Amino acid sequence: MTNKNIKKNVLLIFSKEVMYKPIIYRLAADFKIIFNVLEAKIFPRQEGRLILQLEGTQVQIKQALEYLKKEGVKIEILAEKIKRDENSCVHCGACLAVCRSDALYLDKETSKVVFCAEKCVACGLCELVCPVKAVMTASIEMEV
């Protein structure tokens, strides 16, 4: 394993039991993780949802996630939440208008719309606008 810093976007789901416990600050204090809050949503008295970008070494991130799990936080790695069917995508660009993280961009060389899973925050907007339904995602919204 290398000591190079990597970035990972995660969705943390705090059930009402752990929702008000001081947990997040320890990511920085104990695990030396640099984190960025990308999105947060509180469903009062039900659960809290937080999308964080974690930055640290492989080992630091792994340990931090293990700690969160131990505290009862549910973790979703966002790079795995969104899938694009490469055979179906026609590289039209309709999704570019709604993506607010830099997860989708137009490659000027190939004229293809590139999807970079690492930067995705799984907001689900590209799924909504994709005219040919090439994208499948789960999002920060609670599923009913």
Add this chain to the structure above:
Amino acid sequence: MQQDIGVKRSIEEINQKIKQGKAVVVTAEEMVDIVKEDGVKGAFKKVDVVTTGTFGVMCSSGAFINFGHTRPKIKASKVWFNDVEAYAGVAAVDCYLGATQVQEDDPLNKVHPGRFKYGGGHVIEDLIAGRQVRFRAKAYGTDCYPSKEYESIITINDLRDAFLYNPRNAYQNYNCAVNLSKKTIYTYMGVLRPNLGNATYSTSGQLSPLLNDPFYWTIGVGTKIFLGGSIGVVTWRGTQHNPDVLRGENGIVKEGAGTIAVTGDMKQMSSRYIRGVSMLGYGCSMMVGIGIPIPIINEEMAYFTGQSDADIFCQVVDYGIDYPNAIDRSLGEVSYQELKSGKIKIMGKEVPTSPLSSYFMAKEIAGNLKDWILRHKFTLGVPQVYFPTVEFKGVVE
């Protein structure tokens, strides 16, 4: 009637060269560089045909379908494919399936913005892909056509004929869309965020078929084209065709202008180039892949096809307030080079841009067409009827 445009190399001559394997064929993208290097005269001498391409949502598309006679016979007055209604008032077993027709029981925009999951465009894609489709017909019954109801699972092979017939495709240029209102809007130009939050555009610019033949000197009824992966033909000018619009000194239109009606055999097409689409909050439609070979019949045509994204402009239009209220106003003019840079400046504000039509697929289509001509000796159609046009006043040096 075609004006005298001084043809120096006829389509027949070019076809001879194609048959002998001597024709020089390049894509419109490649032509830009050739004209830059060799000049217009040099490019005219060198190049016989320039291929173009476009792939995007094209409303005003659909299919004429003859579903064949049932036993006992039926004179259908209403028909559905996967619960998408087609217009049956054509003949006993003929109908027209429109791309924007939405499946029955779709909630439409009741919960805005609606999803419009399935429609006529999807049926056409499914048929072309060889997938199964549920067909239903109803009739009042006559002595010669007694049956009143018919239902069956079919594929395209069960249909006697399935012709794509699109009354208006390949718009020659189109608006760049923005939103000056205070709320997000869901349009056929995609999602537009409030207060000039973003801008969308929808042509393939320098690769676009009709932008390469701005006065329709070589495209007319009878022009053979790439349509949905197989050979199609231009059958008439498209609806709303209008040559009389704002043009630059280079002759190229700066707003929506010419259009074409096209036809082709769905049984020969590929679902890679015909896709059903759902546009959030707007409705169903279809993406169509079209490519047109442009014969370089004179120096002017070399000049036109050599124009690049930097030389092609379109109007920025507000879809928040102006467009829905039929207020004809342009917020400014931008080139396709600017649009493709990722941001443009409108009313002093920097606005991010994104396309709606696929340049990637447009390039692929122009490349395919080049291949057809070079390898499979695909010859060019000679227009039998020309479209209404205006005079080119420029001088090409």
